[in-house]
Each structure stands twice: as C-alpha cells, then as structure tokens.
Amino acid sequence: MTSTPTAPSEAPGTSTVVEELARDAAVLGGPEEVLSEEQVDTFVREQLGHADLDGRSVCVVVPDGTRSCPLPLLLKAVHGALAGRASRLTVLVALGTHAAMDGDRLRRHLGGDSGTLETAYPGMSVVNHEWWDPDTFVTVGTISADRIGELSEGRLHRSVDVRLNRAVVEHDVALVLGPVFPHEVVGFSGGNKYFFPGVSGQEVIDLSHWLGALITSAKIIGSRGITPVRALIDDAAALIPTEKLALCVVVRSGSDDLHAISFGDTRSAWAAAAQVSAETHVRYLDAPVKRVLSVMPPKYDDIWTAAKGFYKLEPVVADGGEVILYAPHITEISAMHPEINEIGYHCRDYFLAQWDRFKDVHWGVLAHSTHLRGAGTYDEQHGEHLRVTVTLATGIPEDVVRRANLNYLDPTSVDVAAYEQDPDTFVVPQAGEVLFRLR
CATH class of the missing domain: 3.90.226.30 (LarA, C-terminal domain)
Known part of the structure; x- marks a missing residue:
C-alpha cells in the first residue's frame, strides 16, 4: 500500500483562539504554495527591518538537526537584517535534551558553506544549549500548584520552577526561528516550545511531557487548539522578561522548500504557522x-x-x-x-x-x-x-x-x-x- 492521501481542506479541532492569535502575525505563503528563496529573504529582511531592534541585543533560538528546515537560508536573511543594527547577536541551538552539535555539524546545519561560521556570519556567536551544565540556567519564576491544576484540567497539582538558558534572559530580544509540525506532546510544535523544552530546565520538561503522556499522544498530536501542554508552556514563557518574537516556517516535509513563513510575537507567529501546518502536514486515510x-x-x-x-x-x-x-x-x-x-x-x-x-x-x-x-x-x-x-x-x-x-x-x-x-x-x-x- 503506497498511496498517500491528501488532507481535506479543513482539519479537525479548529480553534477560535488560535485563529484570533494568527490575525496578529504577518504571513507569506499558504498550504498550496512553495516560496522562492528570494521571497523568503525579502520577507525576513522587511519584517525585521520594521521591528524595534536597533541597538538591542538579540538571541536567535534555532532548532537542532532533527527538524527539516532551510536554516541557512533563514539565518542568512536574519543576519543580513540585524548585522550592524543589533548590539549583540547570538544563535542558541535548542537541543532540548538531545546531544550537542559539534563544529562540523553546526557549520553544515547553519550554513557555513565551505568556510567557518565566523566567516559566514561576522559578529555572530553560536552556542549549544548545554542542558547538562547547571550553570546554563537561570530561574525566572514559579508556576503555582493551583495554576498547574487549572492548566492541566485537574490532571496534575504541583508547583514548578521555571528555568531556562540564561542567554535568553541576558539579551534584550529572543527571536525564535524554526519550523512548525504536528507534535506528540503539545499538539503543534514551534513558538514558545523553543523555550520550553527547547532551552529549558528539566522541571518544565518533565512536567509538560508527563502532562502530554497523561492525555496521550494519539489524542493530543495535531490538535489545532491551545492544548493543556501549550497553555503550560505559554504560561512559562510569560515569565521570561525578554521581548519574544518569532519567525515560524512551514516546511514541505523532507525538503528545504517552504509553504509559508510568519512573523510576530511567539504566540501569534506560531498560531499562523500551525494553521498552515494543519493543512499540509496532516493527511487522512x-x-x-x-x-x-x-x-x-x-x-x-x-x-x-x-x-x-x-x-x-x-x-x-x-x-x-x-x-x-x-x-x-x-x-x-x-x-x-x-x-x-x-x-x-x-x-x-x-x-x-x-x-x-x-x-x-x-x-x-x-x-x-x-x-x-x-x-x-x-x-x-x-x-x-x-x-x-x-x-x-x-x-x-x-x-x-x-x-x-x-x-x-x-x-x-x-x-x-x-x-x-x-x-x-x-x-x-x-x-x-x-x-x-x-x-
């Protein structure tokens, strides 16, 4: 059996909240489109050009190599838009708890071509999220047991310390740059998920993933709405004092082609991309x-x-x-x-x-x-x-x-x-x- 059916025009579980959030994002492309590199580069440069980033430090949070994403194309556009404007530019690889990416893998992943990352991206530093090192983290607050009970719809009742990579807090702006796909723990990946679990401490990782397990992957994966796990990580992200922006992309799976790209805060940009992902990454038998x-x-x-x-x-x-x-x-x-x-x-x-x-x-x-x-x-x-x-x-x-x-x-x-x-x-x-x- 080899046929791959296409998704119908409307996936189940459409969320009014997500639709409302998506209206605040700038969007290029859609489920049936494939964007050119020129279109993507122009969109990124224009959106970041209009953002209040002059003289501010920016931490760009990117995925590791386990996600399909034309990261070199995107990062070159971001660097082109911010080099000389941002006072400091750092790329943080959101490993979650995956293995670190070494120099050669990072160079290929980020687009160092045949040279070094320093040559490809002058003035920009690149670091792995060193989740194994306690000094990586800073605590930005606590979510109470009562609030966890509310967010989890009664499934869990315990407080959680919210820790994440200090690089996010030590910059003026955190810019999430990465793809959105259906996800087994949160519904759809992307947005604030790049902070939790992408660069977070074990506490939120454990709590959010176990909450997803209690709901079960089969029930939560591909849900368009604000799932209990998405609500939890959004609450955790709200404690981050840094301004949070996102460039979210919808990738044609297994390729570097993009169906769409959105820009806004980490909630609105995610919501816009998730709606496109629901049309392109969910298929039916x-x-x-x-x-x-x-x-x-x-x-x-x-x-x-x-x-x-x-x-x-x-x-x-x-x-x-x-x-x-x-x-x-x-x-x-x-x-x-x-x-x-x-x-x-x-x-x-x-x-x-x-x-x-x-x-x-x-x-x-x-x-x-x-x-x-x-x-x-x-x-x-x-x-x-x-x-x-x-x-x-x-x-x-x-x-x-x-x-x-x-x-x-x-x-x-x-x-x-x-x-x-x-x-x-x-x-x-x-x-x-x-x-x-x-x-």
Whole structure:
C-alpha cells in the first residue's frame, strides 16, 4: 500500500483562539504554495527591518538537526537584517535534551558553506544549549500548584520552577526561528516550545511531557487548539522578561522548500504557522491499516528521536496491528537518556498502576516510553495489553530491543519494495514529520 492521501481542506479541532492569535502575525505563503528563496529573504529582511531592534541585543533560538528546515537560508536573511543594527547577536541551538552539535555539524546545519561560521556570519556567536551544565540556567519564576491544576484540567497539582538558558534572559530580544509540525506532546510544535523544552530546565520538561503522556499522544498530536501542554508552556514563557518574537516556517516535509513563513510575537507567529501546518502536514486515510513501515531518515540518530515514526502513524493502525521503524543506521535506543533502557517501553497505565515504583524516574523519560508504546491497559492480574505492536528494524542488537519491551526484526531482511506491494502494509518514506489520521 503506497498511496498517500491528501488532507481535506479543513482539519479537525479548529480553534477560535488560535485563529484570533494568527490575525496578529504577518504571513507569506499558504498550504498550496512553495516560496522562492528570494521571497523568503525579502520577507525576513522587511519584517525585521520594521521591528524595534536597533541597538538591542538579540538571541536567535534555532532548532537542532532533527527538524527539516532551510536554516541557512533563514539565518542568512536574519543576519543580513540585524548585522550592524543589533548590539549583540547570538544563535542558541535548542537541543532540548538531545546531544550537542559539534563544529562540523553546526557549520553544515547553519550554513557555513565551505568556510567557518565566523566567516559566514561576522559578529555572530553560536552556542549549544548545554542542558547538562547547571550553570546554563537561570530561574525566572514559579508556576503555582493551583495554576498547574487549572492548566492541566485537574490532571496534575504541583508547583514548578521555571528555568531556562540564561542567554535568553541576558539579551534584550529572543527571536525564535524554526519550523512548525504536528507534535506528540503539545499538539503543534514551534513558538514558545523553543523555550520550553527547547532551552529549558528539566522541571518544565518533565512536567509538560508527563502532562502530554497523561492525555496521550494519539489524542493530543495535531490538535489545532491551545492544548493543556501549550497553555503550560505559554504560561512559562510569560515569565521570561525578554521581548519574544518569532519567525515560524512551514516546511514541505523532507525538503528545504517552504509553504509559508510568519512573523510576530511567539504566540501569534506560531498560531499562523500551525494553521498552515494543519493543512499540509496532516493527511487522512479512509480505513485503518494492519501494518506500517516507517522508513526513518538519517537525521534521526537514535530511537529517542526516531520514535516520531510511530507517533505520526499510531492513529491509523488497526487494533492488533504493527508499526515497524526501519532505520538500519540507528545503533542505540538513546544517546542521552540511558534510563529508558532500564524501564523499557510501556503504556501509560503501566506506570500509573505502579507509581511508587516509577515516580522518581524523570517524567520526560516516562512520557517518551508511553509515547512510543502507544495505547494500552495494565492491571496486576492481567498484566499489560498493548493495542499496537512496535517493531525495530535497526542496528540495535536484538537482546537490547527485546529487553526494552519492543519487537525485533533483522533490518537486512527488510525489502521495502516488497512491502510496498503488500496491500496490508502502508509504507511511509521520510517518516517522522507528517501526521496520518483516519477520516
């Protein structure tokens, strides 16, 4: 099964709040358009040219290499608009808790071409979000337990300290620069999500991701509205004293082409881009499928990131069906979170029923576990029953895969062409960014 249906003109869950926010953003492009490099460059320079940035320091928050984005095109336009105007210009790579990008990867990622970043972007410094170093962070406030209870719709009741990379606070303006896609934790990525979890402390990461897990990925992913997790990170972002602006883009998945770009504050620019993403990154099937073969691109270098090949397909898999993550290049489950190897992958109810056993594990790790394992039930008498089988066809050893409570398939046995001819299998090339739903 190889056909890829197109999205209908209107996706489910349209939010009036998001539509109202989007009206405050400047937008170029739309779901059916592909912008030229000249159009993008002109838009960025014009929008930033009209912004109050003269003599002010600017921290540009950008994604790491796990997102499709023509970052060199965008960053060159930003640098062209701000060099000589901004008193200081810093690029901060929003790793979340991903591995740091080294010099060569950063140069390729940001557009250093054949030279150095210093040559390509004179006067601009580039830093990774060093989340492993406590000195990276500054506390900007606390969200009370009562407010968390309100934001989470009663699911959680505990206060949270709001910490983030001090570079954001030590600049006059924070400019988010990056793409918007359907997202398993927050609904749609982008906007204030580049602060939380992009450059935030573990506290908000754990709380927000576990809140998403309690709601479940299948229910929250691709929701257009202000989800409880989006409301939480918006509240956290409101504590940042820095002025917050955003250039949000909607990328044609697996390419550097842009459907649209928006500019405004971090809420309005995100809302405008999310509406376009809902039309371009969500596609529909008429009936559930028995098996999915998610072919994962090289930008995902462990299962922690390649799990998006499951998140984006879970909604269209039939009960008792299977998702195969095909990624021979991946050799480990997580480069940065060894705890996942210890607890393995389980449904939400598995952890809730044994909370005393798991409550001290980072909640972000627990959330990732539930997101990849998908829907299921657990009780002490009957054990765990999972709706969908998850199979790894990767370079990870079989014993490691099975110990993590996942199925194993020898990647050398995978014949993609044969799967494409199988009427029971839905093959998704370049999986991880486009969300599939049932009509």
